[in-house]
Amino acid sequence: MNVLKDHGSPVKEFTEQINNCEICFKHVPNVCKLDNHTPLLFQDSDNIFLLExxxxxxxxxxxxxNVSEIRFPSLKKVDKIPVLTTLTFDKDLYGGILNFxxxxxxxxxxxxxxxxxxIRIPFEVRSKKMNYEEHYPSMIADLAKAASGLIFYEKSPTFKYINFQQRVNKSFxxxxxxxxxxxxxENLLSAYGYIRRDPxxxxxxxxxxxxTTFASAIGPSDLINIITNPGNLSKTNQTPLxxxxxxxNYIPKRISQKxxxxxxxTPENRFVKYFLGLLHELIIEMNIYVKSKDKDGYPVEKIREYNEIIQEFTLDGWLKDxxxxxxxxxxxQVLQKKEGYREILDYFLIFEFAFNFQWEEVKEDIKGYQKKLSDLYEYWCYLKLTKILSQLQKSRTNYESIFEFNRKEWSIKIKKGMKSSQKFxxxxxxxEFNLELTYNNTYSRSELESYSYSLSMRPDYSLMxxxxxxxxxxxxxAKYKCDIKTxxxxxxxxxxxxxxxxxxDTLGAYVLYPGRKTKIYRESSTILPSVGAFPLTPGKSVSQDENHIENFLNQVLNEINY
Known part of the structure; x- marks a missing residue:
């Protein structure tokens, strides 16, 4: 396979066994750490990585x-997306252009x-986006915490049955x-380490x-028992002091001692044991799944590693009691405040959110991980804007008001249009400033209050x-798609x-995206009117990104003062 990209510096030729098949790699870097810009990489003895x-x-x-028919079964479509354009070559030469x-x-x-x-040779298509593996769990964690008030509703899903087999088949x-x-x-291993050392x-x-001679003290209730049970009394010549x-001279032969x-x-330790059990069930099903699908490579090795870790945890001696x-x-208060326990509670919320809670907008039958990631990013940005505006208002962020909750189905969806209105x-x-944030509000010629003079427009978020x-x-x-230059x-x-x-009445419109560069295009020296882009990236740097957007809104309000 020849990649239609220049790899840069020359790379040594090497041979590897994959699925009992010897494969020769030419001009393909054999790396320890993956990047998101090299078109073709090889890692960990049996992993081929391409880019979207x-x-x-x-x-x-x-x-x-004299071949009559030739097909590339796995490359015709991936998740119903045609990825291979077949080309006609010279005789006995077949192929095409592949783009995922x-x-x-x-x-x-x-x-x-x-x-x-x-033989089927496995490979993985990676995203060009920086640290996309960090983005999904980070967004799920933030969304889970935002919905935690609903998760602890009176009909908590703690004991709702999770069909891990069905789940893993759809979203491995x-x-x-x-x-x-x-x-x-720094997550589960660290948290459980604290608990294990000091449960x-x-x-x-x-x-x-x-x-009676072994009794350390006799209280009023003991005396009542003595009187009401005379059969337990015996006569002695030496009574206690x-x-x-x-x-x-009667004393009891035996006495009940508290x-x-x-x-x-304790309930807190039972909760830890329960959570470890959930993880173990999931890992078992994932093991069964990779074996049934004959999967190989990095995920399979990591799942085996996680299985060994979780087995060690669940067989811990202190958990037997x-x-x-x-x-x-x-x-x-132990779950909410004690080191180790509060982190386990956070992971449980993430687990519940990812496996029990359902976003009606992001159903599991939507194929394509990229689609789900983009949708999650859109919801996540909405939470972040809500948080930023709450900070400007100097108030606690009330996430629960942005959701609609279906108790019967145990599902949530974000309010949209004018129903989503949040006032600050x-x-x-x-x-004094009155701010109103809406999500997916539609602006059209037929709406006097939400007017667009041409076609209908529906920005992700609008701030009046x-x-x-x-x-x-x-x-x-929110634009999750960005190029490799971030x-x-x-x-x-x-x-x-x-x-x-x-x-x-629009004076500004701005892109939110996972990247690094902030850019404001002003019409004049003032900050408004303008268009531009702000980085808002899930993960460790998100607080810095939030501060930049908050500072921008402060500048807007300050400018209005004059």
Missing amino acids: ETDYQIIFTPEKS RSYVGQSFFDVEVDSVKS YEDFMFLEYIFRP HKILQQYVETVP NWPSQMG DYLETRD VGELCHMPSNS FIVKDEN ITTDNQSFLLHFD TFKSEDIYKMHTYKDAIK
């Missing part, structure tokens, strides 16, 4: 001549010649990345019957800013110009 949105030329020469477009996931190189099938790749996030050394303990009261005279025992069988979870201790009141230098004497709009669009695309800026021109 990249043209590849694939050429095949059969061993026999925005598909990200796994497939195979294979060929069928006159009904004779070749994103579930694998969820596990990668959970099993990072939560309580003093549990118990009662045992002991000979300060023995009641009314008892004569004591306290330190135990680890911990019972089964009967209720969710959601109000526990901000005071700056004694000036109102003062005593004026109102104007800012719009934001900057915005020109066509997205053109779209922002469309919003600014067509939608009444």
